[in-house]
Amino acid sequence: MQVPQGVDADWFDREVPRVTALLDLVALVGRVLVGACRSSGRLALFAAEGLSHIVRPPFYGRMFLRALAEIGYFSLPVVALTAVFTGMVLALQSSTGLSRFSADSAVASLVVLSVTRELGPVLAGLMVAGRVGAAIAAELGTMRVTDQIDALSTLSTNPMKYLVAPRLLAGLIALPLLVVVADILGVMGGFIIATVKLGFNSQTYIANTVNFLQTDDFVSGLVKAAVFGVLITLMGCYQGYNSKGGAQGVGAATTSAVVAASVLILAFDYVLTELFFAR
């Protein structure tokens, strides 16, 4: 029989009788599960350690501000453009679908609810994951393979505290701020299309928007954004921190960071929506 590769075979597999294909299958499933548990366990430990350093001194304010600028400020253009176009498309799409009914209020409510609850945080999260998650993984990965992370610990500096914690905190704070901007611009994009192209009355549109928007919608979006911010920076740090094998390893870490962050964003989006709105 062929021992499937990938996961530590020896301790799990040693006593499995190699008689039937069924048992092989069970063993394979088990191994994959053990492997998955082990890597998610490692990730969880990494996250716990990184987050715990946010509240334990010494603090590296300089590193935090740098990360905040990188994640928040420099992501503004990308997030802003994404939001405006999304709002515009939403207005256009919904008006063609809804024109037979009372389109006026429907378009306004659809735009504002989709943007604040869903599209603002998710699209901003995905854009930032592509931009920042990759950059973090590449930077930390390069530091790892050139011994810079090892060098930190010989210079009385805990790399988790110096490199990881400031980025996690910056992600936690920057993403909600970005989403506030995205929400405003998204609604504005919808407003422009509705009034300029579809000929809606601007005052009614604004009134409808304000009427439909509730604090819950807005706040749930911000909470999602904070969670996404941590996910993005966490995956970037984790992949970069644990990368090995030179330039190729760093490249692989970068890809994994973006893919993992994007998938996790969508998964957590579902879970959080369930928590907030499913009654």
Added chain:
Amino acid sequence: MSAEPKLTIRLRGVSKSFGDKKVLDGIDLDVATGTSMVVIGGSGSGKSVLLKCILGLIEPDEGVIEIDGIDILTAPREQRAELRARIGMLFQNGALFDSLPVWENVAFGLLARKLCTRAEARARASDILAQVGLAASVGELSPSELSGGMQKRVGLARAIAAQPEILFFDEPTTGLDPIMGAVIDGLIVDCVKRMGSTAIAITHDMASARRIGDRAAMLYKGRIVWEGLASELMQTGNEMVDQFTHGRREGPIQMELRK
């Protein structure tokens, strides 16, 4: 002084494999306080891995590593971090922080331990840079703007900046011209003698091995095959060391080249 020299670093049976490749195979090594040990050995013989094991950056599979009588492999994390902070390390490739200017690299350990303020750090960094033969203006550059040899000297400056009790040098003079190599050797000897530091240096340069080292050890196939006074390196009577120090092609050490 007592007759028994105090041991700062003590290794017993340290082994490390990567996959099925045994890189270290039962290393025993003693380095007494205030002395320097030179480690020689072929490329890929595990010298850098040995230093990283002592630093606790690589976990050995077996063995005991003691620094000042404390077993670093079983010590609690805070104690390990404390011990590590007493060691200055020059990495083989420099490992300079490329997001920081050179002066901040040099002063990094000082700032991390709050031994000086940021304002003082710049002047301190210039002083230390001068010791390794670099002008103060180099401090404003980014590490990527330096030549290989300059990077090595900045790495050295960073390692000695906080005057650590233990110093590790991974090929300190590789990539330097002979004169600068001699200057750096002098600086290392100075650190050991003046500051009373304990040092382990890896080198391929026999002249510098004799200049830096009190004692020397040769690593081959994961084991220490010879250990003795560095001054006797050139006439040890050990065939392997002789072949290595004289750079002969014929001898007990066979390079794994395809015929």
